[in-house]
Amino acid sequence: MVDNLARKLDNAPKANIEISEAPVKWCSVSLAEMVERGKRLEASVFDVEAWQAWDLINNNKYPITSLGGVNGLTTSYTCGRFKRIWVKKSEYPIYQPSSIVDIKPTPDGYISKKTNVNIDSLRVHKGQILLTCSGTIGKTSLVSQTLDNAIFSHDLLRIDCKNPVDIGYIYTYLKSKIGSQILITNKYGAVITHIESEHLDTVPIPNAPDAIKSKINDLIIQSYALRDESNALIDQAQALLVKELNLPPISEIKVDTLDKSKSIQAFNVKLSEMAGRADASYHVPIVDAIVDILKKNAAEVTTVGDERISSDIILPGRFKRVYVEEGYGVTFFSGKNISELDPSDKRYLSFAQHDKKIKDELTIKQNMILVTCSGTIGNTVLVPKHWDNWAMTHDIIRLVPTSDLYGYLYIWLQSEYCNAIIQSYAYGSVVQHIEKEHIKSCPVPILKNQDVQKQINDLALQANEKRYQAYLLEQEALKVLDEEVIYAE
Structure with a gap:
């Protein structure tokens, strides 16, 4: 009986299973680097993607400079830690660092003017690049009209570019897969758990010609202008709804x-x-x-x-x-x-x-x-x-x-x-x-007034279309960075 069952299993048709292979992740590690990492042989010790990203940038066709430092493209700072005094409502709404990537950020709450900190030092300003530097690190945003003069907590790196044409270029680099990979790892693949201003001194970036930087910068500035316009349309629609009701x-x-x-x-x-x-x-x-x-x-x-x-x-x-x-x-x-x-x-x-x-x-x-x-x-x-x-x-x-x-x-x-x-x-x-x-x-x-209801509806759709166009512009900037800088031959 067992023999008959075995014969049936042997004669059963074999399933033809096709498995699509994902690209193999690999890197070369010298003996000296292996010893430096504690004589470890596990692949997890050496971040493959970070390794390849460093190699790609260091062999770029353009001269390499650093994001920060005396000769770098930017200066940056964070604010000192402080104990917040929360209140129900005040003239000081405060935002959490994680909200910088939201299209239309909302404040986390309100702090009292009695809070023991220079509140003006917490404000961010138009043209700054913002980078989360604690917890989830590496989230990047650009301060446009929406966030200009907003108050953020200390866990946010405020980056100022020495040359205005670098603003959109550096933002795009930090948003790119290669740039973000390099930012959050050191040369040997160990993950940085907290970013300080001095970490930017060791982050390499290709110093592309101003013509390329300008092209990327213009795309990003236009993208954020469209986001501001979309937010204004949403505010207008909300005001109409509140007024009508x-x-x-x-x-x-x-x-x-x-x-x-x-x-x-x-x-x-x-x-x-x-x-x-x-x-x-x-x-x-x-x-x-x-x-x-x-x-x-x-x-x-x-x-x-x-x-x-x-x-x-x-x-x-x-x-x-x-x-x-x-x-x-x-x-x-x-x-x-x-x-x-x-x-x-x-x-x-x-x-x-x-x-x-x-x-x-x-x-x-x-x-x-x-x-x-x-x-x-x-x-x-x-x-x-x-x-x-x-x-x-x-x-x-x-x-x-x-x-x-x-x-x-x-x-x-x-x-x-x-x-x-x-x-x-x-x-x-x-x-x-x-x-x-x-x-x-x-x-x-x-609503009683159907014309107003339709106007509110149309404003929301216009805002969503502007957000789509803003997305396309940012994707175009990332494409230009890849094709004309990072992977340029």
Whole structure:
């Protein structure tokens, strides 16, 4: 019986499995370098990509200079550590370093003027290159109109270029794969866990002709000008929405049900209004106050789930991810990068392992609205053209709006008023979550003036188009850097 089974297995047809080979990563290591690294033979000790990046730059056709130092292209500084005094509201909003890569950064909070630091020394200025230097290091941005004079914490390197034509060129170099690889490693591949100004003294950069630098600089300056314009359009759309709905600043919305005579905030909730939720955050009075204002000033208050508003709401299930090298899978990124123009930690999800899930649940399409639903709740973005057919994590709710309302719906969902409503849906003590049913029940005001509603919609779409054009310009700058500098022969 066992023999018969064995014969059947031997005669079974063999599956013809083809495996696409990823490029082999390799480098040469001298005996002296191996001894210097503690006589270690493991490949992990020698960062292959960093090694090859150093070799590529050192053999560049143009003279090599350094980013920093006396003879370098830049000067840079960080600010001393300080203890922040947080307040509810002040004239000093402060941003976290990680937000520099967001298209439209929002402050983390407000610090008091009594904070023991020279607040003006924390400000960044137009034309500076910003670089995160602690925690997640190497994130790069350029200060344009959006961030000019903004206050940041100490964990940010402020880089000033000695020659204005170098601004866009150095920014692009730091954004490039080769430049960023060299920045975060030393010559022997050991990862730098914290970047100081002096580290830039040893970072090599090809000193390309001014004509090439100028070409790259112009592309980057135009790219950031378009981002500023897109942010101005979003602000204009928000102002129209607030004016049409007669919404006061959220801090000034009166909450009649709140008993202010008590030392703690307390309010009553009817049993019929519990909706199966006993957590106080679900029943905060400001949500009802916002909805009351909407009902008074809108033609109608419906919900996201209304078929006139959205045709589908998708929340993928959890799954174990299989990542592959670039070129062997679909572009994939997480919710923490949802606010970036070009997500900084893109990975590539295997087609072979996740083909059906990618097609049915994970793929995002242009003009979808994405809402973060785990950890940080309620961050919202309108999918730009260059994200079309990319994939995103399961911790994102995908909202498919009707064809003529996606711009307007995006402006409403990312407003501070709707965000307050979305935050009330959150559940979980450590990591908070919301479900697609919560977004489905979220109120949406239909304006009395349809012309204003269309204007808001069009402004949002124009802003998204400008962001797409800004992306294309930055990609063109990276292409020029690669073809005419880094890989030039």
